[in-house]
Structures are given as C-alpha cells and as structure tokens.
Amino acid sequence: MKKILFYSSTIAALGGFLFGFDTAVISGAEQSIQVLFSLNGFWHGFTVAIALIGTVIGALFVGKPADIFGRKTLLIVIAILYAISGAGCALSNSWITFLIARFLGGLGIGASSVVGPMYISEISPSHLRGRLVMMFQLNIVIGILTSYLSNYLLANVGVDAWRWMLGVEFFPAAIFLALLFLIPQSPRWLVKVNRSSEAIEVLNKLGETDIENKIQEIKESLETELDTQKQKLFSSRYKLPIIYSVLLALFNQFSGINALLYFAPRIFEMAGFANDSALLQSITLGLTNLIFTILAITVIDKYGRKTLLIIGSIGMFISMGLVSYTFYTKDFGNYLIMIYLISFIAFFAFSQGAVIWVFIAEIFPNKVRAKGQALGSSTHWIMATIISWLFPLVAESPSIGGGPSFLFFSLMMLLQLYFVLKYLPETKGKSLEEIERELTSK
Numbered sequence: 001m002k003k004i005l006f007y008s009s010t011i012a013a014l015g016g017f018l019f020g021f022d023t024a025v026i027s028g029a030e031q032s033i034q035v036l037f038s039l040n041g042f043w044h045g046f047t048v049a050i051a052l053i054g055t056v057i058g059a060l061f062v063g064k065p066a067d068i069f070g071r072k073t074l075l076i077v078i079a080i081l082y083a084i085s086g087a088g089c090a091l092s093n094s095w096i097t098f099l100i101a102r103f104l105g106g107l108g109i110g111a112s113s114v115v116g117p118m119y120i121s122e123i124s125p126s127h128l129r130g131r132l133v134m135m136f137q138l139n140i141v142i143g144i145l146t147s148y149l150s151n152y153l154l155a156n157v158g159v160d161a162w163r164w165m166l167g168v169e170f171f172p173a174a175i176f177l178a179l180l181f182l183i184p185q186s187p188r189w190l191v192k193v194n195r196s197s198e199a200i201e202v203l204n205k206l207g208e209t210d211i212e213n214k215i216q217e218i219k220e221s222l223e224t225e226l227d228t229q230k231q232k233l234f235s236s237r238y239k240l241p242i243i244y245s246v247l248l249a250l251f252n253q254f255s256g257i258n259a260l261l262y263f264a265p266r267i268f269e270m271a272g273f274a275n276d277s278a279l280l281q282s283i284t285l286g287l288t289n290l291i292f293t294i295l296a297i298t299v300i301d302k303y304g305r306k307t308l309l310i311i312g313s314i315g316m317f318i319s320m321g322l323v324s325y326t327f328y329t330k331d332f333g334n335y336l337i338m339i340y341l342i343s344f345i346a347f348f349a350f351s352q353g354a355v356i357w358v359f360i361a362e363i364f365p366n367k368v369r370a371k372g373q374a375l376g377s378s379t380h381w382i383m384a385t386i387i388s389w390l391f392p393l394v395a396e397s398p399s400i401g402g403g404p405s406f407l408f409f410s411l412m413m414l415l416q417l418y419f420v421l422k423y424l425p426e427t428k429g430k431s432l433e434e435i436e437r438e439l440t441s442k
Contacts, residue, residue, distance in 0.1 A: 002207035005123060005132075008183040012119045013135040014176045015075060015112040018082045020143025021169055022051065022105045023258075027282065028151025029162035036162075037095045045389040050099050052258075052385035054106020055113070059381050062111040063374035070193075071119040071186045074111060079177035081108035083170050090167025105169070113357065113377040118369060121361035122186040123206055126431045130301040133358040134293070141293045141349060145286030152283055188366055188432075191218045221366045221433050238372070240439045241363040244424060245376035248359060251416040252352050253383035255316055256409030259391040260285070260341065267341075267402075281338060285345050289353070292346045296354035304428040305355045306420060312351020313417035319344035320410035327402035356380070362427045365436040 026048055034044045066074045081104050088101025116136045124132040147165075154164045187206070190199035196215055203211045234242070260267065268281045296308060322340040356376075364372030394400050427435050 002205065004184070005128075005206045008123055008206075009120045009132045009135055011176075011179045011183050012075060012116050013139045014172070014179065015078055015108075015116040016136040016139030017143040017146075018079075018169065018173055018176060019109050019112050019116075020140035020145075021147045021172070022082065022085065022109055022143075023140075023147075024144040024286070025147035025151065025165055025169065026051070026102075028148070028155065029165045032162040033098070037098075039095075042393070045391075045393060047095070047099065047102075049385050049389040051102045051106035051109065052381055052388055054103040054108075055110030055381035056106075056378050056385060058107035058110025058112075059114050059374055059377035060110070061374070062114050063370035066115050066118065066370045067189075067192070070189050071115050071122070072180065072183060074115045075119065076177065076180050078108045078112045078115065079173055079180060081105065081111070082173035083177065086167055086169030086171075086173055090163045090170070110377060110381055113380070114370070114373045117357040117361040118373050119186055121358075121432065122188040122369075123184075123202075125206075125208070126429060126434075127301065129362070129432075130305070130358055130428060131297050133361055134297045134300055134354055136357055137354055138290075138293050138297060141286070141289040141353070145283070145290050148282040148286040188218055188369075191215060192222060192366065217431075217433050218366060221436060237440050238364070238368060241365075241372055242375065244363055245360045245372060246379050247419055248352075248356055248424075249376050249380035250383055251412065251419065252356050252380055253387055254409065254412035254416070255348055255352055256320060256344075256387070256406065257348055257353070258384045258388050259405075259409075260345070268338075284338070285341060288342050288345045289349045292349035293353060296350045300354055300358065301428055304426045305359050306424055306426045308351045309355055309420045309424065310351075310417065312347045313413050313420060315347030316344055316351070317410050317413040317417065319347060320406050320413060324403050324406035324410055327406060359427065362432060362435055363439060365440065366432065 030044070030048050033039070033047060037047070039047060062074060085101050085105030085108065088104065089098060092098040092101055117133050120133045120136060121129055150168055151165050154161050154168075157164055184202045184205065185198070187199040187202040190196065190202065196219075199215060199218075200211055203214060208214055300308060319340050323337060323344065326337045326340065360373055360376035361369075391405065394405050425439070430438075
C-alpha cells in the first residue's frame with residue numbers, strides 16, 4: 001500500500017472520530033443539561049435529538065456540493081463545523097445558543113457520514129476498499145470510546161463539567177482541519193469534472209498500475225449513465241442500490257444502537273447502577289465497540305460484508321432479547337444485563353457497524369454516488385433522530401418501559417437476518433464499476 005493512500009484514508013477517516021465523539025459525548029452531559037435548562041421529557045428529547053436533526057439535513061444536502069466542489073473541499077467545511085460546534089457548546093449561555101451549536105455539529109456528522117466513506121472508497125483499490133473505508137468506522141468507535149472516557153474524567157470538575165465535556169471537541173476538529181490540506185482530491189471526482197490529467201497524477205501517486213484503463217473505465221461508467229439518466233437518482237436503473245441502502249440504514253437504527261450510545265448512563269441507572277458506575281460501564285461498552293470493530297477490519301475483505309451481517313443479526317437478536325427479558329423480570333442484581341449489552345455492542349461492531357458505511361459507499365454508480373450516499377445516510381439519521389427523541393419517553397414510561405423497547409430492537413434484528421439472507425448481494429473484491437454493472441443490469 002502506497003503511503004499516500006494510507007495517510008489520505010487515515011486523515012479522511014478522522015472525520016469519523018469527530019462523528020463518534022460528537023454523537024456519544026452528549027450521553028455524559030444530557031442529564032445536567034436537562035436540569036440546567038429545566039426541560040420536560042419532550043423538550044429534553046428534542047435537545048438531545050437536535051444534533052440528529054442536523055445530521056439529517058447535512059446528509060440530505062451534502063451530495064450536490066460534494067459533486068460541485070469536490071470531496072476534499074467538503075471535508076474541510078465539515079471540520080470547520082465540528083470546531084464551531086465544540087466551542088459553541090462550551091460557551092453557550094442559553095438553551096437557544098446551545099441548540100444552535102449542537103445543530104451545527106449535527107450538520108458536520110451528517111455530511112461526514114456521506115463524504116468521508118465516499119472519498120475513501122473512491123481512492124481505494126478494490127482489494128483494500130473494505131478495510132480502508134472501515135477506517136472511518138474504526139475512527140467512529142474510537143471517538144465514541146474517547147467521549148465516554150473524557151466524560152468520566154471530567155464528571156467531577158464542577159457544575160460546568162458538561163461544558164468541558166462538549167467543548168473539548170474543538171481541539172481534534174482543529175487538527176483534522178489542518179491535516180486535510182495534505183490529501184489529494186478524489187480521482188473519480190476529478191474525471192467527473194473533466195480534470196482527467198489531475199486524476200492521472202493522483203492515481204499514479206495512489207499506486208494504480210493500469211491508469212489508462214482505469215480512467216477509461218471511469219469515463220465509460222459516467223457516459224453510460226449521462227445519456228439516459230441525466231444524473232437522476234430515483235429511476236428504475238438504480239432501484240436495487242436504493243432499496244439496499246435504505247433498508248440497511250433502517251435496520252442499523254432499528255438495532256437500538258443510537259438509543260444505547262446516547263443514553264448508556266441512563267440505561268445503566270435504570271438497571272440500578274450508580275451514576276459514577278454508569279459512566280464507567282459506558283467506557284466498557286466503548287472499549288468493546290473498538291475491539292470488535294478492529295476484528296471486523298481484519299476479516300471484512302476476506303469473508304465479505306454479507307457474512308458479517310448474518311453473524312451480527314443472530315447475535316444482536318439474542319443479546320437484545322436477553323436485555324428485554326431482564327427488564328421484564330427486573331432481575332438486575334447479577335450484572336447479567338451488562339454482559340448482554342456488551343454482547344450486543346460486540347455483534348453490532350462486528351457486523352452493522354462495520355458494514356453500513358462500506359456497503360453504501362460501494363453500491364451506487366459513479367454518476368450518482370454522492371446522491372445515493374446522501375440517501376442512505378439521511379435515512380440512517382432520520383431514524384436515529386426519531387429513536388433518540390422517543391426512547392427516553394418510551395423506556396421510562398410506566399405503561400411501556402425497557403422490556404418492550406428492547407424487545408422491539410431484538411425482533412428487528414430477526415427481520416434483518418431474513419433480508420440479508422434472501423436479498424443482499426456480496427460486494428467484496430469487486431471494483432466499483434463491476435458492482436455498478438451487476439446491480440444496474442438486474
């Protein structure tokens with residue numbers, strides 16, 4: 001692997017670190033914020049979900065700018081949004097300014113979930129694409145773990161601990177911004193905007209051995225679609241990629257992962273853990289997430305995306321079912337719920353967490369990849385918003401509670417297993433253009 005390929009992928013993947021950090025850091029601050037701003041359950045859920053509302057908008061509308069200005073340029077804008085969000089949260093003196101700062105961070109997350117994997121997939125050779133795109137997911141889980149650890153260390157610094165928890169994001173965002181100026185533009189985007197000579201230079205630096213054929217292959221992919229589709233995503237030609245990306249994104253959130261990430265300390269408190277202990281247990285979940293993401297990186301290009309999803313679906317179905325059973329029986333005294341949640345995180349990290357950004361970045365043709373990636377990501381974030389907004393209301397409701405909530409997540413993973421076994425294709429070891437030909441010819 002060429003050094004420039006490795007460090008370009010690594011730098012682009014740092015957007016995933018900020019994605020993960022910004023997503024999970026609120027879990028340590030959300031209860032303090034609820035008290036500080038005197039929020040009822042509905043408006044507390046809205047305050048937590050405001051970042052997710054930003055992610056939906058960021059994911060929905062970043063596709064066209066990414067096509068016009070390039071993937072690298074949009075990554076720079078994303079880094080700036082993260083930096084403003086971190087500083088804004090730390091310095092906010094009212095609920096409204098806090099909401100605005102969190103919303104801007106959400107825009108960064110949503111845009112990053114589209115542009116980061118897209119950029120890495122477009123600079124990667126087919127035999128390395130899975131593990132290189134998964135560096136984005138690896139950085140997400142490192143960011144999540146870092147946020148849990150940071151929250152635990154900062155929990156006792158005083159009444160303004162929540163400001164430190166959220167404000168520390170500014171510093172990695174500034175580093176990310178500086179490093180982005182060292183990476184090249186995507187060669188596929190350069191061909192798309194008729195800058196083929198620059199694309200040749202980039203492909204040569206990245207280690208592509210048959211540059212002329214690769215340039216021609218990319219051009220043919222773009223020209224085939226230009227005549228008939230006029231860059232429209234919602235056409236019969238792209239039916240299968242649309243269905244696969246939307247369903248995979250829906251199932252990602254129906255697993256319950258964001259409910260757990262956003263409200264991990266609260267869930268542990270519901271199960272009888274003390275506040276400090278709940279923050280510490282969250283670190284355990286973050287560490288498990290990291291270990292099994294690394295494991296998935298080592299096997300995703302060997303065993304494929306579909307195999308990982310099958311294993312994970314079975315494991316998540318069983319794990320969430322056991323969590324639900326524990327809440328039904330209220331038998332929290334033997335720490336089994338901790339084992340079940342660790343098991344769930346392990347199976348999620350090894351499967352859905354590892355596959356979603358890789359798969360969605362692979363299955364859309366070059367001409368509509370930005371729009372397709374935006375569709376899959378925005379679907380993911382719309383469901384994350386709904387679930388994160390409703391979860392504290394539903395899980396703590398006397399008439400519903402944790403048992404039915406986690407049972408729903410368990411049954412959704414059984415449905416995902418059926419979808420993966422019967423319909424989902426395997427994409428490992430194929431070039432982006434090969435995947436395009438297979439899916440659009442069906």
